[in-house]
Amino acid sequence: MITPTIQRRSLVEQTIDAIRQLIRTKAWKVDECIPREAELVELFQVGRNTVREAIRVLSHSGMLEVRQGDGTYVRRELDPAETITRLNQSALSDHLEMQCILESEAARFAAMRRTASDLTRLKNALDLRAVYARGDNVDELIEHDREFHEAIVDASHNEALQALYGYFSSSLRALTKTTMANEALPDPTHADHLAVYEAILAGNEEAAALAAREMLAPQISRLKASAYPTARSR
Incomplete structure (x- = not known):
């Protein structure tokens, strides 16, 4: 019993x-x-x-x-401390949906406001991510993946959005490792990340927001459609 x-x-x-x-x-x-x-x-x-x-x-x-x-x-x-605790204990699918909301709008603003230095930072992070995606060093891959996503948010030049994302980012690091370790979830590809970068580079706001959403959409759909548990490990 x-x-x-x-x-x-x-x-x-x-x-x-x-x-x-x-x-x-x-x-x-x-x-x-x-x-x-x-x-x-x-x-x-x-x-x-x-x-x-x-x-x-x-x-x-x-x-x-x-x-x-x-x-x-x-x-x-x-209470901000209570908010962080609830955030850390939320379901994986909820986390991904929140990430999708924040990053798609960040990408939209980045396409409007990116500077030359923003584009350089994005391209460097994207290239390094591609290098480590071909190897076995998962920690380095996660580090450069997060750098790419954080560069998008910083390129939005929206201080409120940057602050909110920074509040959220500590959980995102653990989340990225969780999703990469789950073979049932499709990982976003280099092409997915490249599409976001190219839309920002072109200054295409709608394309940037759509590419950011589509990067995470397969994982969200798979979690909702499958019987796999969505709660993060405590």
Whole structure:
């Protein structure tokens, strides 16, 4: 008989979740001061050290701000640390769809705004990727593959898109290795990458966006159509 795993969560983690929930439901609003420590101890029925640690964690992530001599204030409704955790635990197909959305729009903007130095960086990354695609050094291949994709995003010259993609890129590195190791998933070819580069070079916005989408479309379609598990390993 298989014994189910019981997840034991610390009082600190439970308190953190309770604070997040109060902020998410706007019981505690952005820019408002949350109750004092003694009130939180009473509210959550935990010790002072537990409350202090929960506030420290959420202050570090930027959800709360401790103002010495004044109080603790809500800085934002969403906890960036929680967002990253959920991102890392999302299904492989969800990850690929998000990558497709970001990179297709980045390619569109890159075709509009790329500079000569952007094109040089793209071509160098593309050429190095092609070299390592013919060998056995998977880590080097992944490194130059990521360099090519990051060069596309940087060529968009959209700071918000660059920041969002940078936030996402740590998960993308692990994702790329996962997809390459899965023989059931078709890897994007050199021709797929070349099509994106050539569309950006030509300044063709629609062709660039389409080529970026088509690069990932076979993997997304295969995952949706097959019985292979889509959840990433935890």
